[in-house]
Structures are given as structure tokens and as C-alpha cells.
Amino acid sequence: MKPITKVLIANRGEIAVRLIRAARALSLRTVAVFSTPDRYAPHTVLADEAVHIGPAAAASSYLNADALLAAARTTSADAVAPGYGFFSENADFADAVTAAGLTWVGPPAAAVRAMGDKVQSKAIATAAGVNVIPGYVGVVDGVAAAVDVAESIGYPVMVKASAGGGGKGMRVAWDRRDVEEAYGVCEAEAVASVGDGRLLVEKFVEHPRxxxxxxxxxxxxxxxxxxxxxxxxxxxxxxxxxxxxxxxxxxxxxxxxxxxxxxxxxxxxxxxxxxxxxxxxxxxxxxxxxxxxxxxxxxxxxxxxxxxxxxxxxxxxxxxxxxxxxxxxxxxxxxxxxxxxxxxxxxxxxxxxxxxxxxxxxxxxxxxxxxxxxxxxxxxADVITADxxxxxxxxxxxxxxxxxxxxxxxxxxxxxxxxxxxxxxxxxxxxxxxxxxxxxxxxxxxxxxxxxxxxxxxxxxxxxxxxxxxxxxxxxxxxxxxxxxxxxxxxxxYPNGFPGTPLSGAEVSAAVAVAAARYFGSHPASMSVAVRVEADGPPGEGATAGPREVVLRRVGGDGGGATPGVLQPASFSDNASVAMTSDLTSGASGAFITVGPVGERSLGTGAVSLVTTTVNGEAVTLQRLGARPYEDVGAVSLSLGGGTLSLRVRCPSAVDLEEVCARGAERAAAALGGGARGRVLPAPMPGVVLSVAVAVGDEVAEGDEVLVLEAMKMMNGLKAPFAGRIKALRCAAGDAVSFDDVLVEFE
Structure with a gap:
């Protein structure tokens, strides 16, 4: 091994930034590489030097070995650090780096090969006295072999790629059909991720950590x-x-x-x-x-x-x-x-x-x-903690x-x-x-x-x-x-996905109190404010069950010994505490709330603001979405605790008028309904069409797979939402599509 003076970071994103900072702490110079869309990315700007290595596709840039080695040569780098992902566990690239006279910032290629193959690594682990998962049988050749192996081991089993990692090419199978479906998906993901489609089947450990x-x-x-x-x-x-x-x-x-x-x-x-x-x-x-x-x-x-x-x-x-x-x-x-x-x-x-x-x-x-x-x-209290x-x-x-x-x-x-x-x-x-x-x-x-x-x-x-x-x-x-x-x-x-977070009553109260305090800060003559609140997320214990009106009244002092009913001085400003009474917490009037000075900072284009304050002495941080003022006719959206509240902050005398306007808006929206596009399959996410399994005129049953969409190295099989005949295909293999693009039309 020889000392390093300049290291090329063969990666992007947060790991490239972390490696650059580590190298700088060791007084090493750094070279960043970047694809076309990463020209102004943080890692590109942070490094001492930066080299363009290709277009957006990883295969033409961050997975282009020739371009990476050329960048090292032209900048006189004497080491290559791969981080994780991309070439980090590619033994051939590690060999190419050392063959070029450069230092590979990682383990020897022989160790990468030995541990990168799950079949070989299990044998080595066993010989070294390491506990291994029971039921291991080796690489399988074809779907039928995978089913035979799974049934000899006993379900559930794990079908997974022999090489690679990061969750690519891995599926749990609970029966024969699962194995048959998992085999093709795992093989395709493994090939796309690391170029190696070999699979193995092993016992799935239930209740695993x-x-x-x-x-x-x-x-x-x-x-x-x-x-x-x-x-x-x-x-x-x-x-x-x-x-x-x-x-x-x-x-x-x-x-x-x-x-x-x-x-x-x-x-x-x-x-x-x-x-x-x-x-x-x-x-x-x-x-x-x-x-x-x-x-x-x-x-x-x-x-x-x-x-x-x-x-x-x-x-x-x-x-x-x-x-x-x-x-x-x-x-x-x-x-x-x-x-x-x-x-x-x-x-x-x-x-x-x-x-x-x-x-x-x-x-x-x-x-x-x-x-x-x-x-x-x-x-x-009824949960046994392992902490x-x-x-x-x-x-x-x-x-x-x-x-x-x-x-x-x-x-x-x-x-x-x-x-x-x-x-x-x-x-x-x-x-x-x-x-x-x-x-x-x-x-x-x-x-x-x-x-x-x-x-x-x-x-x-x-x-x-x-x-x-x-x-x-x-x-x-x-x-x-x-x-x-x-x-x-x-x-x-979360078997059906993440539905959202129901906010607790205390969190709803805190958000409403902060919005009211901001209103009072910009309306020093106002003694009361009405807040119409609706909690986002599914119904849950303590969550707001639907729209309701809350009226808050300002009282004297800053909360220290304040007496409900005593009016707040007219000199109140955004930068002062405010004490209020409301029915926020218990449904009965008289609940006393003190909001400390509210700090709000608009970020970027003003589409998001960060709000910080205290409610009854406890720190609260919220995100306000949108640049709408608190006293505007539209809704103010506040996010906290993983949930979102939509608030309408008004003077109490405007509540009746707002309700009339809301009813009129609902009737207008109903009259303007429609806009259905018919029997279509839209793209559920942006991605690239990997393959199309049907042709115009084909008859399909509901649930049949019609195409595969690749997004961020994951394969997503899209199934027919209707039974019927294919009327038109709006895409082909290799097409890049955006969210909600129509991909297939059905008669």
C-alpha cells in the first residue's frame, strides 16, 4: 500500500459528500465525477475538481468504468473511493483500478468476490464457525427447480439474488404460486441492479430482526x-x-x-x-x-x-x-x-x-x-419493552x-x-x-x-x-x-400502504393555538378569532373527526398569572407571547393556552415556512405549506407530527358568511363534475417501460399483467384494471413516462 494524496469519488449524492469531507479532514484532495443532471449537485460543487462522465443513465456515467478511470488519469488522482452502491462491490472494477496503478479504497477484489456470491459466502461462513440460516440449498436453475427447492425446505422461503443487495431481487414466498411469481421479478431486478440474475432459495426466518x-x-x-x-x-x-x-x-x-x-x-x-x-x-x-x-x-x-x-x-x-x-x-x-x-x-x-x-x-x-x-x-403500559x-x-x-x-x-x-x-x-x-x-x-x-x-x-x-x-x-x-x-x-x-397520520387532540390544539397567535399578532385590535379546523389522516383516537369551528379569545398578560376575561393590551405584536382561552382540549370553554413568541421563516420561493414557538412552555415546530397569509380567505396548511391540518383563520363575524360561501362552492363543484377518461391504465409513477406483455386486440382478464414499469431500479408489474380487449397501446418498451400518463386503453 502507498500513501494517498488525491482521491476520486466514484459516486454521487450524500455518500459522495461524506467521502469528500472525510478526505478533506485528512488533507487529501478530491475529484468528483458527475452526470449531466448532477452538474450543480452538492458533491460536484464541494470537491476540489469535478469531471463530467456522461449522461443521466447510470450505465453511461456512474457505472461507466472507462469514464471513471479516464477521469482519474486526467486529474492525476491516485485512489478511487466507491462509497456504496454503483461499483462499490464490483470485484472486476476493483481489479481495473489496481491494474491502473491506483489505490482501491475498499476490500481486496478476492474478498469482494467471495462474499458477494451468497452461495460461496455461506460455505466460507460455515467453515469459519459462523451460524448460518438452516435449509440453504444453493443456486437454482429455473422456476421449476425453485419450486422443488422451496417445497423441500418448507414454506415460507426467501427467493433472492445470489449477488447484489439493497433489497433488489428479494421476495418472500409463502406457496408455489409466490415462488413462480417471485422468480421472474427477482431475476429481472438482479440483472438490472448488478448484472447477475442467479437466484437462490433459503428458509425464511419468521419474526426476524x-x-x-x-x-x-x-x-x-x-x-x-x-x-x-x-x-x-x-x-x-x-x-x-x-x-x-x-x-x-x-x-x-x-x-x-x-x-x-x-x-x-x-x-x-x-x-x-x-x-x-x-x-x-x-x-x-x-x-x-x-x-x-x-x-x-x-x-x-x-x-x-x-x-x-x-x-x-x-x-x-x-x-x-x-x-x-x-x-x-x-x-x-x-x-x-x-x-x-x-x-x-x-x-x-x-x-x-x-x-x-x-x-x-x-x-x-x-x-x-x-x-x-x-x-x-x-x-x-401494556407493551413489554425491550429498551x-x-x-x-x-x-x-x-x-x-x-x-x-x-x-x-x-x-x-x-x-x-x-x-x-x-x-x-x-x-x-x-x-x-x-x-x-x-x-x-x-x-x-x-x-x-x-x-x-x-x-x-x-x-x-x-x-x-x-x-x-x-x-x-x-x-x-x-x-x-x-x-x-x-x-x-x-x-x-401498514398492509394497504401508509394512509396518513391521525393527529392527537393535543397536536391539533397546538397548531390551532399557533395560527390564532399569528392572527392576533397582525391584528392588535382583535380580541377573538375563529379557526375552522380539519385534521388530515384516518380517524383515530384523539384525532379530529371532521371540520369544526373553534373560537379563541385573547386574555391579559403573557400567561404568568393571567386572568381569563382580562383583555390583552393593544400593543401586542408578532414577537410577544399571547394567552388565550378556548374549548380546544376538552370541549368545554375556558381552556387556557399560552403561545410564546412565534418565529416564522419563509424558505426558498416562499412555498414553505418553518414555524417555531412554545405552547404552554413546550417547544413546537410546524411547517406551513403555501404563502397564503393567516387572515386570507383560503386555507392555511400546517404540518406537524407527520400529519397536516387545513385551517381557515377568520374573525368570528365572518364565520356565517364563510359557511354560505363553502356551500355554494360545493354546489358549483358538483355541477362541474365529470372528466372521466374512460377505461384506461394510467402510469402510477414516473419511470421507463421495461416490457409490454399485450398487443392491440388481445383479450385480458382483470388482474392480468400487461406491462412492466421500471422506476429507480425496481420492477413494477402493472395489471389490467378491467377485463376486456386492448383498444390501444400508448407506450412501448423503452419509453419514459410521467405520472398519470395513459399507457393502455381498453374497449
């Missing part, structure tokens, strides 16, 4: 593990929220899992950063080897936060020939870290990928440690925040956003939908979960739909709060 162990190895024989993290919150095998440490792992289990992970790394002469993934039984905590990821993981920051280590920086140091900066005895886990992955997708439309241009962007800014903050949620994180994992409570957090990029509230986007970023269909990761650290799991929810409330991404409301809902889910999680939890709890 996904727990992985981080390993670190240098080129001098040093191999250690950095403890475990849990990644059980997954949707379609894509991780959603990760945490470290795992709440059901004790010190003995951690030592055993770590020892097996280290043994596996030594068995393949591993160097660099790597992860050994395991399935853990939620019944008896037995664990089984799943696979080894021979690269940096997306969730590396939760491990970095609890052990105090910058893993991208360690990766670069190891590639440059240095020894590990710590021994196994030096590893200590302190506190709890959580990470939420923010994807460009619409959770209310079955999580279909979303596209657009980000028009407003603001990362969360929570109060520093010691200032007012929302109280941590607690699980219901043992009241102290750090090694039993040392210590002081918080640990000094290493700021070195990793956390702010003084213990929040870090690892982002690859900013205002003006284009979100298209060509790359993974991951936009950013919100990471938090706190002394306990309950505090970390509360903080993650607050950070998501304060994170503004305008112009493109994201899964933030869904992530926010998970942070308040009773099973998640209790640590009672499996990899099937999301599918079980």
Missing part, C-alpha cells in the same frame, strides 16, 4: 468489530430506520456476534470497512449469518455516533496503509443513535417514486442541549453530549443531516430515491426517538414528495417505541 455487526480491518492483521446496529424497520427489504445499539442485544450476545464477524473477516483476508448481516430470532435471540457487505453501509453513521469513529475516514486511512486507530479493548458504545432515510417517494400512494425539483430546503435546527424540547414519548438503553451499552452512563459528536458533524443538539441535495436539486428517475439521512444521538433510546421525531418535523424539503410523514409516524408507533420490531412490522402494520 435484522441485526448487523460492523467490522474494521487493516492491512497489518488488525481486525476488530464495533458492535451491532439494528435495521429491522424495512419496507420491501429496503431499510427505513436504523439504530445502534440493538435494544435486545446484551454484552454476551454482542461479544459472540462480534467474534463470529471477526472470524469471517479473517477467513477472507478482509481489509477496510465491512458489515456482517444477521437475522436474529425475535423468540430466542438466536442469530444466523445472512450476508457480508464488502463496503461502507448507508447506516454507518449510527455506529460512528455510538463508538466515536468516522468510518469513511478510517476507510481512507486503511487504504493508505495505516494501522487501525484503536484496538478491540478500546471500543466503547455510548448512548443511542437513530437514522431515518428520507426517500423521494409518496407514502400515501403505495410509496411510488417521486420526481421534481427541490424548491425549498432547510435542515432541522433543534434547541441546543438544556433548552426547551418536547418530552420523550413512552410506550403504552435497556438508559445507560450506554457498556454500562457507563457518562456525560452527554460526547465530545466526538461535533467531529462527526453533529450540531449541539445531537442532530446530523447527511444530505446530497439542496435548493434547486433535480430528483429524477435514474438513481436511487435516497435524498438524505437524518441521524440523532441521545443518552437513551426514548430520548433519541423523540429527538428524531422533532428533527423530522423541522426538516423541510419542498418541491418533491418525500416519505417524511411515514418516518414521523414510525417514531411514534407503540411497537417501535417499545423496541418490539421485526423486518415484517411495516408490512403487517
Amino acid at each position: 435484522h441485526v448487523e455487526v460492523q467490522v474494521l480491518a487493516d492491512g497489518h492483521g488488525g481486525v476488530i468489530h464495533l458492535g451491532e446496529r439494528e435495521c429491522s424497520l424495512q419496507r420491501r427489504n429496503q431499510k427505513v430506520i436504523e439504530e445502534a445499539p440493538c435494544s435486545i442485544v446484551d454484552s454476551g450476545m454482542r461479544a459472540e456476534m462480534g467474534a463470529q464477524a471477526v472470524a469471517l473477516a479473517r477467513a477472507v483476508d478482509y481489509t477496510s470497512v465491512g458489515t456482517v448481516e444477521c437475522l436474529v430470532s425475535g423468540v430466542d435471540r438466536s442469530f444466523f449469518f445472512l450476508e457480508m457487505n464488502t463496503r461502507l453501509q448507508v447506516e454507518h453513521l449510527v455506529t460512528g455516533a455510538v463508538v466515536g469513529l468516522d468510518l469513511p475516514m478510517e476507510m481512507l486511512r486503511i487504504a493508505g496503509g495505516e494501522r487501525l486507530s484503536l484496538t478491540q479493548d478500546d471500543v466503547r458504545m455510548s448512548g443511542v443513535a437513530l437514522e431515518a432515510r428520507v426517500y423521494a417517494e409518496d407514502p400515501r400512494r403505495q410509496f411510488v417514486p417521486a420526481t421534481g425539483v427541490i424548491g425549498s430546503y432547510q435542515e432541522p435546527r433543534l434547541p441546543a442541549v438544556g433548552k426547551a424540547t418536547r418530552k420523550a414519548a413512552t410506550p403504552p 435497556r438503553s438508559g445507560v450506554s451499552a457498556d454500562g457507563d452512563s457518562g456525560l452527554w453530549p460526547p465530545p466526538h459528536l461535533s467531529a462527526l458533524g453533529f450540531d449541539n443538539a445531537g442532530v446530523l443531516v447527511d444530505s446530497g441535495v439542496t435548493d434547486g436539486s433535480l430528483v429524477g428517475v435514474h438513481y436511487d430515491p435516497l435524498l438524505a439521512k437524518v441521524v440523532v444521538h441521545a443518552p437513551t433510546r426514548a430520548a433519541a426517538m423523540a429527538k428524531l421525531g422533532d428533527a423530522l418535523d423541522a426538516y423541510v424539503i419542498g418541491g418533491v414528495t418525500t416519505n417524511s410523514p411515514f418516518l414521523r409516524a414510525l417514531t411514534r408507533h407503540p411497537k417501535v417505541l417499545a423496541g418490539d420490531m421485526t423486518t415484517t412490522l411495516i408490512g403487517e402494520e
